[in-house]
Amino acid sequence: MPKVLRNRLFQDYKSxxxxxxxxxxxFSKTPEKYLRYIAIVLEILDKVYIYISVLKSFAGYPIVRLLSYIVNGKRVVKTNNRITIFKKIKFLATLDILE
Structure with missing residues (x-):
């Protein structure tokens, strides 16, 4: 799904x-809200003829680590894994060493 379309579809539902x-x-704080939110997202996708694969879908996880984020019922938190990894990279002082 193109980024522009994703942003447009879900811009009113960032919460x-x-x-x-x-x-x-x-994500949600209660199971009831979670079911309501799933219904809203599925309705949005259905209106633009986008369908999800049941085989690739997962629901009900209390916490998920995705890319550089941790998602739980309360919030989405950015982790610093990428920053830590980049700080550990040793760069060459000069390109002469490559020859």
Whole structure:
């Protein structure tokens, strides 16, 4: 799903849904809200003829680590894994060493 389309589809629902490339993350504080949010997202996708694969879908996880984020029932938190990894990279002082 193109980024522009993802942003347009879910711009009014940022409080409970995030979309990344081909992943859609729905989160809530209660099971009741979670079911309601799933219905909203499915309705939005249905209106634009986008369908999800049941075989590739997962629901009800209390916490999920996705890309550089941790998603739980309360919030989406960015982790610093990427920053830590880049800080550990040793760069060459000069390109002469490559020859």
């Amino acid at each position: 409970f849904v995030r979309a990344y490339i081909d992943d859609i993350i729905i």
